[in-house]
Amino acid sequence: MDKLRFTERLADRRRALHQIPEPGFQEVKTQQFLLDIFKQLPDAEVHTWETGIVVFIPGTEGARTIGWRSDMDGLPITEETGLPFASKHEGMMHACGHDMHMTIGSTLVEYFAANKPASNLVFFFQPAEEGPGGAEPMLKSELFERFRPDEMYALHIAPEYRAGTVAVKPGILFANTSELFIDLWGKGGHAAFPDQTEDMVVAAGHLVTQLQTVVSRNVDPLDAAVVTIGKMEAGTKQNIIAGHARLEGTIRTLSQAAMQEVKGRVESLAAGIEAAFRCRAVIDYGANYMQVYNDEKLTAEFMTAARSHEAVTLVECGKAMTGEDFGYFLEEVPGVMFWLGVNSEHGLHSSMLDPDESAMEPAVNWLISWLGSR
Numbered sequence: 001m002d003k004l005r006f007t008e009r010l011a012d013r014r015r016a017l018h019q020i021p022e023p024g025f026q027e028v029k030t031q032q033f034l035l036d037i038f039k040q041l042p043d044a045e046v047h048t049w050e051t052g053i054v055v056f057i058p059g060t061e062g063a064r065t066i067g068w069r070s071d072m073d074g075l076p077i078t079e080e081t082g083l084p085f086a087s088k089h090e091g092m093m094h095a096c097g098h099d100m101h102m103t104i105g106s107t108l109v110e111y112f113a114a115n116k117p118a119s120n121l122v123f124f125f126q127p128a129e130e131g132p133g134g135a136e137p138m139l140k141s142e143l144f145e146r147f148r149p150d151e152m153y154a155l156h157i158a159p160e161y162r163a164g165t166v167a168v169k170p171g172i173l174f175a176n177t178s179e180l181f182i183d184l185w186g187k188g189g190h191a192a193f194p195d196q197t198e199d200m201v202v203a204a205g206h207l208v209t210q211l212q213t214v215v216s217r218n219v220d221p222l223d224a225a226v227v228t229i230g231k232m233e234a235g236t237k238q239n240i241i242a243g244h245a246r247l248e249g250t251i252r253t254l255s256q257a258a259m260q261e262v263k264g265r266v267e268s269l270a271a272g273i274e275a276a277f278r279c280r281a282v283i284d285y286g287a288n289y290m291q292v293y294n295d296e297k298l299t300a301e302f303m304t305a306a307r308s309h310e311a312v313t314l315v316e317c318g319k320a321m322t323g324e325d326f327g328y329f330l331e332e333v334p335g336v337m338f339w340l341g342v343n344s345e346h347g348l349h350s351s352m353l354d355p356d357e358s359a360m361e362p363a364v365n366w367l368i369s370w371l372g373s374r
């Protein structure tokens with residue numbers, strides 16, 4: 001297969017998508033942007049699902065179907081890159097690389113619509129990866145059943161690797177995740193009469209501190225887990241004792257058993273806070289994602305092929321505590337997810353993330369070769 005050179009086109013498309021980040025299940029402009037590209041294509045069957053898209057390209061032989069997934073949503077982050085193509089949607093940013101994922105995915109669609117592979121290809125443009133999770137409902141859709149792939153692949157950008165690096169491992173790549181929302185309700189009141197109130201700022205402070213002991217004291221030190229509180233809200237004014245506080249966070253584990261254990265400890269600590277601070281604690285686990293587990297046999301084949309492909313540099317990586325609802329696809333269909341190096345000083349979910357766009361061309365060339373040969 002000839003090596004394709006189209007860095008500028010890829011950058012233009014990525015920059016256009018970068019300017020219109022939208023929350024999960026609200027990717028309306030993003031969906032339209034992609035549909036406008038796909039409607040030009042010969043022989044590509046294009047379907048919409050919620051704010052997502054499914055594109056089916058029949059192969060010349062069509063005995064098997066190979067799937068590719070790109071996620072579509074942005075994050076509630078105010079961009080601070082100062083780039084000329086920075087987000088035009090206030091308070092929203094593609095800070096997790098989904099603009100690059102969609103650019104690579106849509107370019108593959110264009111390529112394969114014009115250069116038919118032997119196997120059928122199905123491309124899933126999936127909403128809401130950052131939450132509340134689009135993969136699980138998409139898997140239950142009639143479209144997934146109709147085009148059910150035999151194998152499935154996806155990538156995620158990785159700021160810590162040089163542009164064009166493909167980093168992968170067999171087995172578990174990403175963690176099980178659970179969102180964590182805790183509301184504390186007590187009796188607020190006048191700042192001057194603390195004895196007549198139950199202060200939810202103090203209760204929340206204690207709970208945040210106690211939550212730090214779950215990983216350090218309750219999880220097997222040879223296992224791994226994360227409990228992060230990323231957001232905390234309480235009170236209305238400096239001289240009013242807060243009657244409500246809310247903690248928002250996430251739990252990450254490498255097994256479902258550890259997830260249950262961590263949740264049990266969170267519940268015990270919250271019950272302790274209720275008793276100690278005479279308040280009510282309400283826990284909501286929000287969206288839960290299945291671990292990303294790479295099929296051993298397919299990963300071995302993928303790594304052998306990538307190692308000898310001139311466009312990319314292969315690295316065997318370790319597991320990470322990131323979450324990805326692509327894990328649900330891999331529970332249904334064997335496949336592989338990999339990291340694509342994009343060499344950014346600032347990491348994922350940073351308002352300064354500035355991935356190297358030159359990583360997209362080798363990725364597309366590698367995937368034309370890999371997907372086209374399955």
Ligand SMILES: CC(=O)N[C@@H](CCC[C@H](N)C(=O)O)C(=O)O
Binds near residue numbers: 289
């Ligand atoms: C790749 C990545 O950054 N994924 C997200 C997935 C979020 C899952 C869910 N909303 C949660 O926070 O638990 C991540 O934060 O790892």
